[in-house]
Amino acid sequence: MIAEEASFNAKPMIEEATFFIAERRGFTPGAELSDWLQAEAETENLLRSPDIERRKSALNDQRDKASSAEIFTAESRIGSEPDEINEANISVC
Numbered sequence: 001m002i003a004e005e006a007s008f009n010a011k012p013m014i015e016e017a018t019f020f021i022a023e024r025r026g027f028t029p030g031a032e033l034s035d036w037l038q039a040e041a042e043t044e045n046l047l048r049s050p051d052i053e054r055r056k057s058a059l060n061d062q063r064d065k066a067s068s069a070e071i072f073t074a075e076s077r078i079g080s081e082p083d084e085i086n087e088a089n090i091s092v093c
Helices: 012-024 033-046 050-092
Strands: none
Touching: 012 033
């Protein structure tokens, strides 16, 4: 189920949804399992919705761009250091 598969703890979300489902039906006893399963399904649908996927994708894109920028900056620094060292060595000799 979603509570077990999530990379974060979805259980509090499911618990809260279960409470609201039970509240809507007046907290009548005997439907607790049904309430939980419904809340779990609703939470799973919410977490798998296209909006969530778009946000995850955008976050990953931002991380990739940041990583690429860091690599480019590091490569630029590495590329310039030998010239500086060579110039220093030339002027010292």
